[in-house]
Amino acid sequence: MNASTDRESRNSTAGPKMTISGASKRYDTRSGTVHALDRVSLEVRDGEFLCILGPSGCGKSTLLWSMAGLHGLSSGEIRLGPSKIEAPHPEIAMIFQEANLLPWRNLESNIALPFELKRTKPDRARISRLLQRVGLAGFESKYPRELSGGMQQRASIVRGLAVDPSVLLMDEPFGALDAFTRDEMNLLIQEIWMETGKTIIFITHSIAEALFLADRIVVMSARPGRIQEIVEVDLPRPRPISVQSTPEFIARVNDIKDMIDHRKV
Amino acid sequence: MDTQLRDQIPTFGAKQGADISLSGGLSSLSSGSNRTAFETLVIILVAVVIIGGAELLIALFEVPQYILPRPSLIAAALVSEWKFIWPHLLVTLYELLVGFTIGASIGFLLAAVITQFPFVEKIVTPYILLLVTTPMLALVPLLILRFGFGSEPRIIAVALASGPMVMINSATGFRRVDLAKIALARSFGASTLQIFTKIRIPMAMPMIIVGLMVGSIFGLLTTVGAEMVGGAEGLGNRLNYYSSMIRMPQFFAVITLLATIGISIYVFFFWVGKRWGSWDA
Numbered sequence: 001m002n003a004s005t006d007r008e009s010r011n012s013t014a015g016p017k018m019t020i021s022g023a024s025k026r027y028d029t030r031s032g033t034v035h036a037l038d039r040v041s042l043e044v045r046d047g048e049f050l051c052i053l054g055p056s057g058c059g060k061s062t063l064l065w066s067m068a069g070l071h072g073l074s075s076g077e078i079r080l081g082p083s084k085i086e087a088p089h090p091e092i093a094m095i096f097q098e099a100n101l102l103p104w105r106n107l108e109s110n111i112a113l114p115f116e117l118k119r120t121k122p123d124r125a126r127i128s129r130l131l132q133r134v135g136l137a138g139f140e141s142k143y144p145r146e147l148s149g150g151m152q153q154r155a156s157i158v159r160g161l162a163v164d165p166s167v168l169l170m171d172e173p174f175g176a177l178d179a180f181t182r183d184e185m186n187l188l189i190q191e192i193w194m195e196t197g198k199t200i201i202f203i204t205h206s207i208a209e210a211l212f213l214a215d216r217i218v219v220m221s222a223r224p225g226r227i228q229e230i231v232e233v234d235l236p237r238p239r240p241i242s243v244q245s246t247p248e249f250i251a252r253v254n255d256i257k258d259m260i261d262h263r264k265v
Numbered sequence: 266m267d268t269q270l271r272d273q274i275p276t277f278g279a280k281q282g283a284d285i286s287l288s289g290g291l292s293s294l295s296s297g298s299n300r301t302a303f304e305t306l307v308i309i310l311v312a313v314v315i316i317g318g319a320e321l322l323i324a325l326f327e328v329p330q331y332i333l334p335r336p337s338l339i340a341a342a343l344v345s346e347w348k349f350i351w352p353h354l355l356v357t358l359y360e361l362l363v364g365f366t367i368g369a370s371i372g373f374l375l376a377a378v379i380t381q382f383p384f385v386e387k388i389v390t391p392y393i394l395l396l397v398t399t400p401m402l403a404l405v406p407l408l409i410l411r412f413g414f415g416s417e418p419r420i421i422a423v424a425l426a427s428g429p430m431v432m433i434n435s436a437t438g439f440r441r442v443d444l445a446k447i448a449l450a451r452s453f454g455a456s457t458l459q460i461f462t463k464i465r466i467p468m469a470m471p472m473i474i475v476g477l478m479v480g481s482i483f484g485l486l487t488t489v490g491a492e493m494v495g496g497a498e499g500l501g502n503r504l505n506y507y508s509s510m511i512r513m514p515q516f517f518a519v520i521t522l523l524a525t526i527g528i529s530i531y532v533f534f535f536w537v538g539k540r541w542g543s544w545d546a
Binding site for chain 2: 090092098113114117
């Protein structure tokens with residue numbers, strides 16, 4: 001297990017942004033021990049857009065929450081550069097499913113929350129630039145319930161980016177949105193990634209979404225949660241939404257689908 | 266004018282005049298923005314008809330004053346007796362305020378701490394339920410034996426009556442943990458205290474306010490009841506005094522004051538709820 005990670009780290013030249021080595025997570029439930037993650041090793045390159053794709057129960061959320069320092073591992077370790085991740089790290093921001101805004105705070109004070117928690121002054125200029133960028137300027141005094149699902153998720157992206165992290169972890173962020181809004185958000189996050197050069201690790205169970213966004217797709221299989229395959233995506237950027245209807249794209253979707261189906265049999 | 270039935274389906278996209286659930290009908294007391302002049306007029310008119318109607322009917326059927334005095338007599342008694350009544354009003358308010366503050370603080374803190382430890386909660390909850398369901402008035406004679414005829418036994422009774430109400434409702438609020446929101450705060454490096462003040466308290470706030478409202482009303486009932494049981498002060502004592510003298514207009518004047526206190530408490534917490542607890546409406 002350790003030997004393989006040594007080999008992997010020697011192979012990379014620039015030095016990985018994040019290193020996951022032999023990450024395992026087991027927990028006991030009434031029906032027995034669940035092997036959520038089984039010896040997952042992975043290197044995340046600096047500035048890449050990495051998608052983690054897999055069926056529900058494959059441990060992809062467990063992996064991401066561990067990378068955020070929110071979960072502990074049963075064995076193995078996760079590093080950001082040289083530092084071991086054991087608790088939330090200021091360089092890492094997390095974007096949750098369904099926006100996760102606090103309903104008792106308006107947009108402005110929702111975005112100010114990370115600064116409040118870190119006891120620093122909000123970077124007003126940066127926040128208003130980001131709000132402008134995602135098309136939410138002028139909505140600062142609105143409450144989450146007054147905003148559409150897409151707007152809420154855009155606000156949560158601003159909240160994550162406001163503290164200027166170098167890694168953005170996104171846990172199925174657009175899963176609850178309708179197909180049109182989802183396309184819109186995928187375009188937006190691609191643009192933001194290209195503009196900011198952040199390292200993004202993005203969880204999804206949509207093959208098309210993963211192919212559209214990712215530089216590399218980590219395909220995971222369930223029970224136990226393992227990395228099954230890592231797929232490089234070399235489609236030119238920026239990718240337009242229409243790329244999803246090209247025969248080549250559809251062929252790639254089917255290839256990945258086959259990988260997952262074969263695994264199940 | 267809003268004459269729609271509550272279960273009528275509104276037009277899509279139209280704004281609904283929804284109030285927070287704990288006191289929907291109370292919007293007639295608040296200066297709601299969605300009340301029209303017509304509605305105000307009707308509300309005042311109905312009040313006038315009820316009070317005027319009572320006045321007329323009591324006069325018409327020659328109901329004896331010792332059974333039910335006319336509203337005008339009650340109003341007159343309230344004015345003429347005011348100088349004798351107001352010291353008692355202050356005593357009642359003092360006992361209520363002190364007892365409620367003590368009880369509510371303890372209840373709130375207990376709820377906040379206990380809900381963090383499910384095992385402790387299981388042990389403590391039956392005793393809290395016992396305190397909620399047992400009328401604390403029953404303890405007053407005992408408390409008087411121990412603490413005398415001053416305000417202390419009544420303050421203790423009020424604290425015992427309101428505290429558990431605040432506690433049980435707050436605990437319900439604190440139990441509504443949203444793991445995603447706690448994870449959100451943690452991911453930005455929040456401390457346990459910050460999670461408590463920035464996530465758990467605001468999330469529990471609607472139920473905390475319900476607890477404070479119910480607790481303070483229970484406190485008022487207990488204050489007056491305890492004053493009727495023993496002692497020489499307070500509005501409850503005045504009720505005993507005026508009824509024993511068969512001075513019914515004065516008796517009802519005191520009842521009017523008590524009703525005013527009760528409604529003021531209700532309106533106050535309604536307003537607090539609208540301001541701080543209506544985010545989940």
